[in-house]
Amino acid sequence: MEMKxxxxxxxxxxxxLVAIWLVAPTLVVVPMSFNENKSLAFPPQGFxxxxxxxFATNPDWSNAFLNSLKVASIVAVLATVLGTLxxxxxxxxxxxxxxxxxxxxxxxxxxxxxxxxxxxYAVYLDxxxxxxxxxxxxxxxxxxxxxxxxxxxxxxxxxDRRLETAAASLGAGALTTFRTVTLPLIAPGVLSGxxxxxxxxxxxIVVSLFITNPYxxxxxxxxxxxxxxxxxxxxxxxxxxxxxxxxxxxxGGMLLLGRERKGRP
Amino acid sequence: xxxxxxxxxxxxxxxAISKAYGGFKALDGVSLRIEPGEFMxxxxxxxxxxxxxxxxxxxxxxxxxxxxLVGEKSVVGVPAHKRNxxxxxxxxxxxxxxxxxxxxxxxxxxxxVDKATREARVARALDMVKMGDFAHxxxxxxxxxxxxxxxLARAIVFDPPLLLMDEPLGALDKKLxxxxxxxxxxxxxxxxxxxxxxxxxxxEALMLSDRIAVFNRGRIEQVGTGRQLYDEPATLFVGRxxxxxxxxxxxxxxxxxxxxxxxxxxxxxxxxxxxGEASPVMLLRPEKLSLRRPGQSAxxxxxxxxxxxxxxxxxxxSKYEVKLADGSAAIVRSPLTGESFGxxxxxxxxxxxxDATLLADDASADTTLT
Numbered sequence: 001m002e003m004k005x006x007x008x009x010x011x012x013x014x015x016x017l018v019a020i021w022l023v024a025p026t027l028v029v030v031p032m033s034f035n036e037n038k039s040l041a042f043p044p045q046g047f048x049x050x051x052x053x054x055f056a057t058n059p060d061w062s063n064a065f066l067n068s069l070k071v072a073s074i075v076a077v078l079a080t081v082l083g084t085l086x087x088x089x090x091x092x093x094x095x096x097x098x099x100x101x102x103x104x105x106x107x108x109x110x111x112x113x114x115x116x117x118x119x120x121y122a123v124y125l126d127x128x129x130x131x132x133x134x135x136x137x138x139x140x141x142x143x144x145x146x147x148x149x150x151x152x153x154x155x156x157x158x159x160d161r162r163l164e165t166a167a168a169s170l171g172a173g174a175l176t177t178f179r180t181v182t183l184p185l186i187a188p189g190v191l192s193g194x195x196x197x198x199x200x201x202x203x204x205i206v207v208s209l210f211i212t213n214p215y216x217x218x219x220x221x222x223x224x225x226x227x228x229x230x231x232x233x234x235x236x237x238x239x240x241x242x243x244x245x246x247x248x249x250x251x252g253g254m255l256l257l258g259r260e261r262k263g264r265p
Numbered sequence: 266x267x268x269x270x271x272x273x274x275x276x277x278x279x280x281a282i283s284k285a286y287g288g289f290k291a292l293d294g295v296s297l298r299i300e301p302g303e304f305m306x307x308x309x310x311x312x313x314x315x316x317x318x319x320x321x322x323x324x325x326x327x328x329x330x331x332x333x334l335v336g337e338k339s340v341v342g343v344p345a346h347k348r349n350x351x352x353x354x355x356x357x358x359x360x361x362x363x364x365x366x367x368x369x370x371x372x373x374x375x376x377x378v379d380k381a382t383r384e385a386r387v388a389r390a391l392d393m394v395k396m397g398d399f400a401h402x403x404x405x406x407x408x409x410x411x412x413x414x415x416x417l418a419r420a421i422v423f424d425p426p427l428l429l430m431d432e433p434l435g436a437l438d439k440k441l442x443x444x445x446x447x448x449x450x451x452x453x454x455x456x457x458x459x460x461x462x463x464x465x466x467x468x469e470a471l472m473l474s475d476r477i478a479v480f481n482r483g484r485i486e487q488v489g490t491g492r493q494l495y496d497e498p499a500t501l502f503v504g505r506x507x508x509x510x511x512x513x514x515x516x517x518x519x520x521x522x523x524x525x526x527x528x529x530x531x532x533x534x535x536x537x538x539x540x541g542e543a544s545p546v547m548l549l550r551p552e553k554l555s556l557r558r559p560g561q562s563a564x565x566x567x568x569x570x571x572x573x574x575x576x577x578x579x580x581x582x583s584k585y586e587v588k589l590a591d592g593s594a595a596i597v598r599s600p601l602t603g604e605s606f607g608x609x610x611x612x613x614x615x616x617x618x619x620d621a622t623l624l625a626d627d628a629s630a631d632t633t634l635t
Contacts, residue, residue: 163360166358168325168344168345168346169325170375170420170423171347172371173344180371181360184362
């Protein structure tokens, strides 16, 4: 259907407004990170790289960043392995129990973060996992698992299982078939699951606030602590870095998933 | 697994194989011996058990009861990937993430064949299906016919003693199908492997096979060469499934050695008797029937009056559908040199009683065919 020129212009304007409304608050962080004064004022005054410098040299910040990187990397691998196995298992199960199990595994996405955080905190107090690496990894894996499950399940949905029958007829056992046929074909889903899992852990704040302690802080926790204590523009600098990093990661994930949906060349 | 198995065909023995899904019997006591190097076609309508039988031989489906021997050894309980049987699927099932060359090399890689031998055998298999120039292409870049030829190469490259094909040409158009039928026949001759071929297309079965097993409702109705099935069908179902046929039903009387059917006041006889209690019907092939104008002088034989319901020009011959007095239809083929008839013409249908095959009536033969 052809659109009238006026309709087209109006539609474009509305879309632009919505886009600005969605992105603007995030983008405000970018100019603020170059502020000369130690305040989170907008519009910023002057120009300096000092807050980026502070991020790199102040151990509070660099440690928090390294902690986040460490936790997110382990979580990404763990959640991807578990999520892929779960997706594979659910795909091969009878429909009814599989749907129930799938819903159960997706609950961390639905349950309010605070509720989940209180529960995890209560358990961690008893088991002395507060402020430990393993504590963070376990909590974040729970949150990241649904993303992997969804991404890999989507890939398995379009995977032609008859290829596994063909592989068997050619002499491949179940494991060899998975390694040489199934996994390469669902790889885009697995990879995008990995990226989502990493991003989920890297910017997780609610649960992290509960289970952190002075010895182990992740970057979002450090940001929150810093901004509530003093208006340090280092927060804006970190925000800018995170903004670009996650945009690249998630964008990459979406691209991979999109290509999978459309089918391969 | 022996990677350098001699490329001779294996014999297959199915002994009273049954397969039940809940209460439904997909296979009901199927017994069949396939000779080494034979081209055996499993023919039947959809749901008749032919594909289930193939899946049982391949190891994709386990049996509820019965014995299965491949090369005189029982393979019941042996998983599919240890049976060393080549399978070609209707949907090609090429691995989309591998090139044609890697697809064909796949079974050899699994068997630990070294690189030089592997490349030589892949090249030979691709040459055999005339796809030698396509080794670097990907399946998505090939047409359906090309993909199926690659799938065939992949199924024969490891020299299996048995090749199973499940409606391999079902997704292709008629011209391509006919050409590939000739190719499959040639490859069977060159390899000497036992071929088991599943199809619902009786012309394809006649064209390819040494012998055909006709399936119906989870059972084998008859096994034989195409000629045997056409000339001497054992059941009404086989007679109707293979080729065109006319079935005459009527009030039956048997005396001595002949059977008479009374059809809407007219009587036809055949010099044969059906053993058993079942009510007999006569099955006639179109070329055994002839048409005449009523009242024309004629030698002996049977006559039935009818009218032409359909006249079809087929190039080399004409095909007529004749409506008989009892409402049933007869199919007649006659050469163009003879007299031609038009729609609605009153005719007499003539045949020699000895050309009629007497079979037990089976109302279910009609329902499974349509």
